[in-house]
Amino acid sequence: MRIATWNVNSLKARLPRVEEWIAYAQPDVLCIQETKLADKAFPAMAFSALGYESAHHGQGQWNGVAILSRVGIEDVTSGFGDAFIDPYEGDARVISATCNGVRVVSVYVPNGREVPSEFYDRKLAWFDRLSEWIAATCTPSDQLVILGDFNVAPEDRDVWSMDSFEGSTHVTTPERAAITRLKEWGLEDAFRRIYPDIDHLYSYWDYRRGDFHQGRGMRIDLVLATASVANHVTWALVDRNARKGTQPSDHAPVIVDINL
């Protein structure tokens, strides 16, 4: 089972690139973030033509998450559910579905903007809600994968220069503690299973300053999996080629193969 995550930064602007990439990479499941579309504008037909069922949780101008699957898509849910107060209520940032027996969650974690700021505080509160929701609705023995744009670089080696990020969002101790909390619950960084010792593997490069070609990136798109999934990871890749060429997203897709 090949599962991938990609923040496409507008599915309307990126649809030709996404279609091309799906045909090339052949994921069984693709989680998308930042569709920036209302549900009625989601191009489900374009994906069904490629053999994928899809589920979209859209908002319109901002955010928006989706799951595409060619191995079934069941029990779709959006958001955290009524029992949990979302600090970013109204934002479309979470969608879940069961694909080939695996519970798949596509997440777009709030950016946080500045440290300190109200937005940063709410990002941390959102992470609290994510952890509480997972603990309440899943168990570590489940086949569970939470993947998407976490807007956190888990370690210093996941950014091109710690000096340049000193005091800014994505690398602070509380943000990293939120990732650690998910790991302590029972999720593993599946990408690191394949690349335990390779530093400076990035999934996001700012459009500005020629950051991509200068190698100034961050690894903020993560695949977090429970042991029953992570133990069977056979291969992983950040497809940097998808960040090149005409009208790329500022993120590259992250792919993980699981022998289930």
Next chain:
DNA sequence: ATGGTAGCCCTGCTA
């Protein structure tokens, strides 16, 4: 040099 670009929809906001 306190910058830069891309995408959204009113040309400022978000990333």
